[in-house]
Structures are given as structure tokens and as C-alpha cells.
Amino acid sequence: MTAKVVTVTSGKGGVGKTTAVANIAVALATNNMKVVCIDGDIGLRNLDVVMGLENRIVYDLVDVVEGRCRLRQAMIRDKRLPELYLIPAAQTRDKSAVSPSDMVRLCDELRPEVDWVLIDSPAGIERGFKYAIAAADKVIVLTNPEVSAVRDADRVIGLLEAEEKGPAALVINRVNPTMVKRGDMLSVDDVLDLLAVELIGIVPEDENVLVASNKGTPLSLDSRSRAGQAFKNIARRLMGEQVPFLDMESPGLLQRLLGRK
Amino acid sequence: MGFFFGRKKSANSAKERLQLVLIHDRTDLTPAELEALKDDLISTISRYVEIDPGAVSINVAQDGRVQRLLADIPLRNAGRRRG
Numbered sequence: 001m002t003a004k005v006v007t008v009t010s011g012k013g014g015v016g017k018t019t020a021v022a023n024i025a026v027a028l029a030t031n032n033m034k035v036v037c038i039d040g041d042i043g044l045r046n047l048d049v050v051m052g053l054e055n056r057i058v059y060d061l062v063d064v065v066e067g068r069c070r071l072r073q074a075m076i077r078d079k080r081l082p083e084l085y086l087i088p089a090a091q092t093r094d095k096s097a098v099s100p101s102d103m104v105r106l107c108d109e110l111r112p113e114v115d116w117v118l119i120d121s122p123a124g125i126e127r128g129f130k131y132a133i134a135a136a137d138k139v140i141v142l143t144n145p146e147v148s149a150v151r152d153a154d155r156v157i158g159l160l161e162a163e164e165k166g167p168a169a170l171v172i173n174r175v176n177p178t179m180v181k182r183g184d185m186l187s188v189d190d191v192l193d194l195l196a197v198e199l200i201g202i203v204p205e206d207e208n209v210l211v212a213s214n215k216g217t218p219l220s221l222d223s224r225s226r227a228g229q230a231f232k233n234i235a236r237r238l239m240g241e242q243v244p245f246l247d248m249e250s251p252g253l254l255q256r257l258l259g260r261k
Numbered sequence: 262m263g264f265f266f267g268r269k270k271s272a273n274s275a276k277e278r279l280q281l282v283l284i285h286d287r288t289d290l291t292p293a294e295l296e297a298l299k300d301d302l303i304s305t306i307s308r309y310v311e312i313d314p315g316a317v318s319i320n321v322a323q324d325g326r327v328q329r330l331l332a333d334i335p336l337r338n339a340g341r342r343r344g
Contacts, residue, residue, distance in 0.1 A: 147275050147282075154283050157326070183270030190276045194283060196325045 001034065005107050005117040006238065007077075007136040011152030013123030015144045016173040019209055019218075020231065021120040022050045027220040027225055027235035029084035033115040036075060036085045038106075040132040041122040042097055045089035045094020053078060053086050061099045062090035064106060080221060083114075095127045100134030107135035116238075125159055133165050139240075140200060141168040145175055145186035154195055169200035171234060176205045188245075201234035202245050203227050284321045288328055294318060302324040302332065 008017050008024075016040075024194035025037045038061060039047035048054040059074040064087065071087075078084040090097065103119075110117050121132035133139055139160050143153035150242035153170070160166045172191050179185035186194075188202055212219045220235075226246065233243045272302055285291060290298075299319045310333055322329045 147279055150279055151282055155286060183272050186272050186275050260318050
């Protein structure tokens with residue numbers, strides 16, 4: 001096995017990176033892939049709660065980097081899937097505990113063992129972002145159809161090009177088709193015009209995302225929700241499949257009954 | 262409904278505003294600096310050929326993620342040069 005290392009980043013916080021990592025990881029693991037997720041947000045760890053693994057943490061990323069445990073010991077196995085693991089972030093340390101070369105070394109150790117390494121980057125463009133992308137073979141930039149998120153995504157895409165980590169793959173998260181149709185939300189095409197990068201996913205706004213994080217069971221585990229389906233499609237595209245994009249513009253039943261376009 | 266009241270769609274405002282902001286974010290060139298560049302360019306070029314300063318336009322154009330500085334500098338026809 002030679003793992004592909006994928007980092008999910010965004011510049012702006014709160015756009016849905018952690019949810020995306022959890023769901024893409026689950027979707028890849030459902031396709032019989034061996035997957036390790038790494039929570040890169042040292043000091044603000046969250047991937048563990050979103051995945052529902054918070055009660056099983058013994059060692060964390062910083063313990064591995066500082067040699068207090070072996071890599072294997074920090075990998076929490078998700079019992080719901082045969083080959084899904086989480087390396088949690090340390091909660092009582094800060095970003096200075098890990099360097100870009102630490103991440104490269106850690107991922108090189110993982111590469112022969114697994115199919116995918118997914119790294120959840122912290123928000124921002126400082127040290128945490130830098131170590132999160134250091135080992136990446138591919139970087140997914142996540143954004144929302146909203147001015148501040150798009151602006152920050154553009155900045156991050158520029159930085160990735162400068163660091164020779166480009167071209168980035170874009171995921172547009174929390175698209176609300178009703179608002180897009182009303183002209184009150186940037187459409188997928190608007191965002192693509194502005195950012196001019198390859199699109200790898202469109203995720204609709206979906207209440208089920210919150211319900212899933214309340215329960216600690218990522219959507220793509222069982223739900224047939226549209227967001228869950230969108231994350232599954234992203235996983236399949238990462239695996240090299242050609243998957244058509246969900247049609248965000250398709251008129252809902254109510255609009256069709258009312259005869260509106 | 263917005264159409265009937267002439268309300269501009271907010272998504273259009275968002276896109277137009279972002280287009281301008283991103284140009285400046287990407288080039289690190291403020292509108293004031295672009296104006297200063299234009300003035301310098303006009304004075305430099307005027308040392309060699311006669312141009313109409315009022316007709317000069319300088320813009321940053323987008324081609325995918327590549328930015329281009331586009332200058333349109335009409336030359337004054339030498340045959341009709343004044344005085």
C-alpha cells in the first residue's frame with residue numbers, strides 16, 4: 001500500500017472542515033479502504049467528538065511526535081468500520097508542538113500501511129496550516145458560498161500554489177439551492193468563476209449534519225441524506241471515479257407544483 | 262418578486278464585490294497604487310512618444326488564476342501633431 005495523503009483546509013474557520021474529514025473518511029472506509037484521519041487542530045481538538053471516538057483517546061498526535069508512544073498506539077480504531085482510524089490532536093498543547101517535518105515523517109511512516117491519510121487542518125494560514133499541508137499529496141480547499149469564506153479560500157489557494165501544493169481541489173459546502181434560486185446566495189458557478197480551480201464536491205446545506213454530529217455518527221455511515229451522498233461522491237472522486245455532481249438547481253416538488261421555474 | 266421592485270439580487274452584489282477584492286488580494290496592488298503606476302507609465306512613455314493621458318487605461322485582467330496587467334495606450338498620430 002502507498003497511502004495518498006489528503007489535507008482538508010479552508011482559511012476561514014467554521015466552514016465545515018472537520019465534518020468533511022469525518023464523512024469523507026467514513027465514505028472511503030466503507031469502500032474497503034484503510035483510512036487514517038489526523039486531527040491537526042492542536043489545542044482545539046474536535047474530530048474525535050464529530051466521529052464519536054472521544055471516549056477512547058489514550059495517546060495523541062503530540063505524544064507520537066514527542067516519542068511517548070508508537071504511532072500504532074495513538075491510532076484509535078473506529079469499531080463501526082473495519083479499517084478506519086483516528087489520530088486525535090492534543091488538547092492541552094498548542095500548534096508549536098508540531099512542525100512541518102514532524103508531519104512529513106509521521107505520514108511517511110503511515111504511507112506503506114494504509115490507503116488514505118486524511119488531515120484535518122486548523123483554520124488560519126499560520127503554523128498549523130503549514131504543518132497540515134506539509135505532507136499532503138492533494139489539498140482540498142473547503143468553502144461556503146459566502147463572501148468571507150470565498151475570499152479566504154482564494155488566499156489559501158494562492159498560498160498552496162506558492163508552496164507548490166497546488167492545484168487545489170475545491171469543495172463548496174452548505175449550498176442552499178432555494179437561496180441560490182432566489183438570487184440570495186452565490187451559485188456553484190459564481191464561486192468557480194471567482195476561484196478558478198477544479199471542483200471536487202458540492203455539499204448542500206443539510207440539518208442532518210448537525211444531528212449526526214450530535215450523535216457522533218458521521219452522516220455517510222448510514223444516512224441517505226443529500227449531504228451524506230455528496231460526501232460519498234467526493235470520496236469516489238478521490239478514488240478516481242467519474243461521478244456526476246448533484247444537481248443543486250433542480251426545482252423542488254413545491255416549486256414544480258406551483259409551476260414556477 | 263425582487264425583479265418588480267428593482268431590487269438587485271444580493272448574490273450579484275457578492276460576486277461583483279468579491280471580483281474586486283480578489284484582484285487586490287492576489288496582486289497586493291491597491292487602487293491608489295494602480296493609479297500611481299498609471300501616472301508613472303504615462304510620464305515614462307511620454308518621453309518617447311506623444312500620447313493622450315486622458316485616454317490611457319490600465320486594468321488587472323483575470324485569466325483563470327493568472328492575473329494580467331492590461332494597458333491600453335492610444336498613440337497620437339504623428340502627422341496630426343500639434344504645434
